[in-house]
Amino acid sequence: MGGEPGTRHWPVELRVKRAEKVLEIEFDDGARFVRPAELLRVESPSAEVQGHGPGQKQIPPGKRNVALTGAEPVGNYAVRLLFDDGHSTGIYSWSYLRELGERREERWQAYLAALEAQGLSRDRQ
Secondary structure, three states, X not given: OOOOOOOOOOEEEEEEEXXXXXXXXXXXXXXXEEEEHHHHHHOOOOHHHHOOOOOXXXXXXXXXXXXXXXXXXXXXXXXXXXXXXXXXXXXXXXXXXXXXXXXXXXXXHHHHHHHHHOOOOOOOO
């Protein structure tokens, strides 16, 4: 199977669970991750969130209740996630989704710390 360079594990199942506001993804090695839409939204690989260079990452506030509305395949290497706040420009590679799964707690704590440092809230402002 071709795809993104450096991808070691491929997804065998990906499910958007709208009611639970999560993405479930299972990889070919049996690893399974359930990631909340909020974390996926604030860690979007889009330029809107990540910026165009080092140190430009933006922390979008008010995403506690954001939900996934869909997912669209991008070639055989990624998926575009669609959110109910209109965000749809993040292309999540398989390796990035794997990283978000493996480093969930670290990413979550960094997100909460960044919100606090900037005086922002997870709730709508």
